[in-house]
Amino acid sequence: MPLATSSKPARLFASGGSQAVRLPADFRFAGEVVYVRRDLATGDVILSARAPYADFVAARNALGSLEAGFLSEPERMQRSDARDPFADITE
Numbered sequence: 001m002p003l004a005t006s007s008k009p010a011r012l013f014a015s016g017g018s019q020a021v022r023l024p025a026d027f028r029f030a031g032e033v034v035y036v037r038r039d040l041a042t043g044d045v046i047l048s049a050r051a052p053y054a055d056f057v058a059a060r061n062a063l064g065s066l067e068a069g070f071l072s073e074p075e076r077m078q079r080s081d082a083r084d085p086f087a088d089i090t091e
Helices: 054-072
Strands: 011-015 018-022 035-038 045-048
Antiparallel strands (some): 035 045
16 A cells, blocks of 8 residues: 555645644545644654544454453463473583
8 A cells, every 4th residue: 555645735824823734625534623643753744534543442442351361361371480491401
């Protein structure tokens, strides 16, 4: 999947005490809210229709109920009686 399909100029303007961007028609978002973040490495401002990490958080939450069962199984617990890894070696 390509990172960017095209690039077009967008106009900046003041709206109250904020700065706004007038997006070209082919970059319009559905709905009334977008999420904005800044890439710390490049300084680029990124607009997204989804909340940052929304897919990750949803997947993590879906697996949360499985995690408790998986970690509570006695046979999955690490052994507390550590053995000497060199005990069977003879010279």
